[in-house]
Amino acid sequence: MNDALFVGQKAIELSKLVLKMTTSAGSGHPSSALSLAHIVTSLMYICMRWDPDNPWNKSNDRIILSEGHAVPIIYAAAADLNVKVGTKQNNRKLTTKDLDKYRTISSELDGHPNPSSDFPLFDCATGSLGQGLSCACGLASGCKHLGIENYFYTIIGDGEAREGQIWEACDFLVDYKLFNVIPVFNCNGMAQSDPISPQQSIEKLHSKLNAYGFSVETIDGHNCEEVLSALQRAKENRGPSAIVAKTVKGWGVTGLSKENHHGKPLKESQLTDAYKDLDSLLPHPSSPVSVKVGPRVPKGFTPLDYQSQSLPDPDFQLLLKDDPTVLATIEKGILSTRRAYGLALRELGRVDQRVVALDADVKNSTFSEYFAKTFPDRFYECRIAEQNMVSVAAGLAATGLTPFISSFAKFITRAYDQFELAMIAQLPLKMCGSHSGLNVGADGPSQMGLSDLAYMRAFSTVKNKASKPLLTIFNPSCAVCAYKCVELMNQIEGACYLRSIRTDLPILYSPQEEFKPGGAKFLRIGRDLIIISSGFMVHECIKAADKLEHEGIEVTLIDCYSFPVDKQVIRDALQTGSSEIVTVEDNLGNSLGAEIASIVASDTEISAKVTQLHAQQIPPSGSTKEVLRFAGLELMDRWYRKG
């Protein structure tokens, strides 16, 4: 049987499975899935080199379903091909019987692609649209780094092509010559609530892709010969290639294709007619198709030789020896935490080959440029496109590398959706949000990270599969602490977020000081008042504590540099004699203060009052001092009255 005829028959077989599983689940998107029947069949049975018995093999070609809701067609193929599900250690072969459990809690077959559900064919989570091509670029970059030559077929909806991130990914693909990433646009002309805009028509997509530098083939996505030969040519092309496939939403089934039918399965009673519709389209109506053609298994590869993750204690004079201007600063005992981030990252690069770094055109502000200059082959300049950067990092992480991402904390907020998909997949992203807090001052609020801690803290309240915090947060107050927190970020198996600060700040800790996730440092002990702070405001609190002590008020000052905060920190604090806690932070509320209040309120044995000082308003531009005053954080006035 030739490949095209096989695909034609198999596509119908899989389409029936799609109808059955979605009807059985009572939810799902059969119409979107059916529009991909021939493309997915061509890929998974003919085109891709991959091993259903070992979906963990990094050398496998991959299918990335950016329009994640169309996933039933992939599940159907995976079940037919008996792909392994579960973990590397504990797994089994998927069968078509498993399709009946689609979308139930115990099933590996989630509503949208989700590797956390032990479905290892997927590397990254998709389902919030526009992210798959970026993930594919990350996977391809990671595999390239590991010396693997494979292909990444990424399926994108035409409606979905409205997401700007798709075009950020196209730029990245071209910049990094990732010609083994092949986007396939599924143009069924229908989005969820309407037909697509003319701006996402087949012709427009074709023109746009051309303008971005792609060779484009427009094909009939249900013509098996066209699909197979276009995929083959895209593979052979030595430049960026894309396929624009005209398809039918609900292909082959009258009840699903007459009008826009999005996200609704057929009723049980409609199935017989639907099967008949499909059977009438069989290219070879006689015998049922058995799996004669199957994917070819790729070669293995030699993994990287990973070295130690530990770093020696920082000697900033030595680390900065090539930079006389900064040396003068460090000799005065001050250094910014953002510079410490860059230095630690560079040192990690030396001891751990898995470490790669990404930045979005601000590497000379976040200081990831230290890494970029030393390890140009492990650095990804993502340009001014944060969404793509975070999804690329997710792809890199899925290949086993450890991606450190940096940009201004403010700008990373626009990639929170992408960050969340990585959290759903439990991928170990290490993010650094620089220029955190009001102290940024003169550049104004559009450059200040003021909400990041509130947001990130949510992810630190839940656990990952290893029963550790899904996200560990670091908010260091000085260069030594920042340096060591970066080392911790690499040692922690899960995801981490570190905030760095623009300003040069006094170094508070000796190079030998030890830090740990959830730890805190008691900077001084006094019996009248407990001040808890982190990041920039620790330094303001030191000044405040000095003044208060001058007035005879003894202060306990705690630097809570990591979330979630260990409850014991608060218990220890209350041993000092005071039950007055003031939390101090130069960002919006629901951050450090909420963390401490939550601990205090959760335990009847802890009796304390928590006053949360944080920004009361978003300030305009000004000096750090002016901005703190404007935001209501000129501390002395308020604390004196407490005394």
Next chain:
Amino acid sequence: MNDALFVGQKAIELSKLVLKMTTSAGSGHPSSALSLAHIVTSLMYICMRWDPDNPWNKSNDRIILSEGHAVPIIYAAAADLNVKVGTKQNNRKLTTKDLDKYRTISSELDGHPNPSSDFPLFDCATGSLGQGLSCACGLASGCKHLGIENYFYTIIGDGEAREGQIWEACDFLVDYKLFNVIPVFNCNGMAQSDPISPQQSIEKLHSKLNAYGFSVETIDGHNCEEVLSALQRAKENRGPSAIVAKTVKGWGVTGLSKENHHGKPLKESQLTDAYKDLDSLLPHPSSPVSVKVGPRVPKGFTPLDYQSQSLPDPDFQLLLKDDPTVLATIEKGILSTRRAYGLALRELGRVDQRVVALDADVKNSTFSEYFAKTFPDRFYECRIAEQNMVSVAAGLAATGLTPFISSFAKFITRAYDQFELAMIAQLPLKMCGSHSGLNVGADGPSQMGLSDLAYMRAFSTVKNKASKPLLTIFNPSCAVCAYKCVELMNQIEGACYLRSIRTDLPILYSPQEEFKPGGAKFLRIGRDLIIISSGFMVHECIKAADKLEHEGIEVTLIDCYSFPVDKQVIRDALQTGSSEIVTVEDNLGNSLGAEIASIVASDTEISAKVTQLHAQQIPPSGSTKEVLRFAGLELMDRWYRKG
């Protein structure tokens, strides 16, 4: 003097002011500003119809500086033209003396465009890149709605053109035929840390814009004739027009243009040489230029006649009379809050002409389609591009309209940066995040809004200029509450965020029930345990309370439907006799629980223990019941032990 000669001379005069003000501030981006000298001068002195004495006039043509860091050139022109700063009621004319205060706290001249600083020439905040063109589209849409015919010149950096949002905006501009929005790309070839990628070259931008449907002119951005004539032609073109301008970063000043010089002012000692450099480029070296040519004042317009904002109490049977399938549901006393959102929005549309709505291809899920069908001219289908949607809404809000934005809460996370810029500008966005919480179930975590409350709560902890919460949050548990909260959203002058729920839920309140910002409802009173919940989990808590009461445990149950929660709610709760509070929510932590814990911990007179129940893990797909169990929210087991 002809226009081109005037621009040539004036540009140099303004460039000197740029150098002076940034040197005086010790920060800012003179090199980016200088690359725009001729374009901004051409626009503000020749091309634009606008009134420096009345920058509040909605009929003015606008300049939108998407690359906000280049703002000193606009400040220089504004000072030279004595534009009014301050409020409508209390203002003064800006002078060149004011430039010395650039970036100080009392100045109107922020580090990046910020209308909150009483600089009304700007309508929206920019500075986090990629957002200006979307804002311009919103402004243009708003003005069109108001019957105004004016132009919106949007300046975008070439490096910035990497942001996908720019291209989302291009699609929107074409879809909505906003040909009076004219993007001008400032191609100086330099981003912050590197030369731009070849993907953002002049040629590529030209091709991309063509592919998006624009007529494009590539010009020398420092050739005054070319700039003026290209702007004129773009204005006259009856289709989408864009200008791609080749410019020089640090134009005219050796010390700023020799190499990439980003975000660094000259030293005082370098100014004399820089002025000489500029003077040597004077097109007419003899006499200084005085303001002979100035902007022409546009005509006024008749504002909309605004009607009442109040709605009658909801009668869902009546409101749903055209939809028999839902009528059956409502007759059983159940209805989803998302449907209530749509119905209330439609009714608001009837009573308040300022109300407009936006959605991102999920209007049949968020039910903004009720509004869309009734008021198609006031509805913006933004397609699958959430970032553009939120910035368009910011632009609409800046014209005095009241934009209601809806999408899945999950998908709005990718527009948080855009949302924040609107918060900085204190624009009254009304956002609805639907499909909030774990209860989404079968579609899986990529569709669940789990972090939105944590993030949004941060903005509810700060105040706006009216000393009200910068953001008021609503998390209604039933259709009546949701309907009335939507009405409150319209009545509140500031920004609001409402979470809606996918599931049909029992209606808890009578149509006459009254609700208020920060309010809460005591659903039952008991002396043994206080349960505080909101949204979906209120219904689970009712079941829990029933069971507990069966066991002899009397429960106080509070529906905290709005943040920030009034402290008195907690005081009242504790009057019931118990000091055990359990907060219950089906999302990640740092949300409702943090709100309540913060209140309890802040006051020594409140003595209570707060146990926060929220998701302990991010679940896979499953039924609502399965998902809640997986996430550790199967309540009964845990509470029984408490009793």
